[in-house]
Amino acid sequence: MEMLRRVVKWPQPSEAQYIGVFLGPNATLCAADVGSPRVDLHIIAILQGEVTETTGAESRIVGAPASWTQENVLWVPDIGSAGLKSLHACALPTR
Amino acid sequence: MSRWTWFSMTGFIVVSSPASAQYIGLFTDATATSCVAQVGPNPRVDLHVIAILEGDVTEMTGAQFLIAGIPATWTPENVPWVPDVGTAISLGNPLFPTPLHPATAGVNIAFSSCVGSSTSRRVPLGRVVLFGPPTEDNVHLRVSWFDLVSPDPNCPFVTSCGIPGYLKVCVGGGEIVLNGDAPSSCQVAAAL
Numbered sequence: 001m002e003m004l005r006r007v008v009k010w011p012q013p014s015e016a017q018y019i020g021v022f023l024g025p026n027a028t029l030c031a032a033d034v035g036s037p038r039v040d041l042h043i044i045a046i047l048q049g050e051v052t053e054t055t056g057a058e059s060r061i062v063g064a065p066a067s068w069t070q071e072n073v074l075w076v077p078d079i080g081s082a083g084l085k086s087l088h089a090c091a092l093p094t095r
Numbered sequence: 096m097s098r099w100t101w102f103s104m105t106g107f108i109v110v111s112s113p114a115s116a117q118y119i120g121l122f123t124d125a126t127a128t129s130c131v132a133q134v135g136p137n138p139r140v141d142l143h144v145i146a147i148l149e150g151d152v153t154e155m156t157g158a159q160f161l162i163a164g165i166p167a168t169w170t171p172e173n174v175p176w177v178p179d180v181g182t183a184i185s186l187g188n189p190l191f192p193t194p195l196h197p198a199t200a201g202v203n204i205a206f207s208s209c210v211g212s213s214t215s216r217r218v219p220l221g222r223v224v225l226f227g228p229p230t231e232d233n234v235h236l237r238v239s240w241f242d243l244v245s246p247d248p249n250c251p252f253v254t255s256c257g258i259p260g261y262l263k264v265c266v267g268g269g270e271i272v273l274n275g276d277a278p279s280s281c282q283v284a285a286a287l
Contacts, residue, residue, distance in 0.1 A: 037138050037139075038138070038139075038226055070180055074175070074177045074224060075177070076175040076176070076177055077178070077185065079171050079188060079191070079193050079194070080193065080194050
């Protein structure tokens with residue numbers, strides 16, 4: 001692992017590419033009233049920087065209310081992803 | 096999971112004969128007791144996909160299967176597949192084709208270690224969540240098989256633990272009836 005740290009140079013983050021949480025699949029809205037019975041929040045990788053393609057991603061979402069559980073808030077991997085949950089915390093569609 | 100591990104799991108593996116006391120079932124509850132449901136007016140119904148390991152194989156590392164018989168009104172949006180939180184990998188969707196294998200529905204599931212034991216012979220694989228999709232009367236959903244890689248057996252299967260590892264073991268399929276009478280058994284034959 002120490003060798004890995006010395007050899008690998010992680011790319012610096014770019015503001016134009018990020019993993020976002022949106023109300024719709026077109027990644028335009030990031031505010032929602034969630035009183036209705038079902039609301040889908042879309043996790044989308046926005047690739048508008050130097051990296052325009054991706055094979056995977058790793059992320060987590062913080063700030064979830066204490067009342068959210070794995071029973072009432074479901075994680076549904078995108079149908080185009082491989083669903084590698086242990087290797088990638090999220091498997092995302094790209095835009 | 097290493098590349099070799101994944102290749103071993105999906106590649107050249109001896110196929111074991113089926114054992115009738117083990118199957119992949121569809122249930123309305125997490126304890127695998129009921130396989131009939133009325134799903135008309137309910138805004139959300141969870142169908143639990145559970146591996147029943149009551150045969151020779153009491154532990155497993157993964158499974159491969161599809162679910163046949165879905166109504167034409169069901170879509171990935173109104174009936175999402177939710178892999179169980181204990182799984183590590185879920186490739187595909189048991190109800191709908193995906194870009195991984197666009198000609199057929201089907202899912203390949205893997206755990207990061209052996210699951211199940213002599214005391215816990217029900218392994219949850221995931222849930223089919225019905226968000227109020229139009230569903231006619233007497234819908235019969237059945238667990239069946241598909242080919243992901245050659246040589247996959249013509250049956251739903253689980254992959255065993257131990258030596259040799261990742262042996263594909265044919266299992267039976269489950270049946271659940273929606274908006275109809277309960278089937279005579281939650282288990283059905285699923286191999287060719």
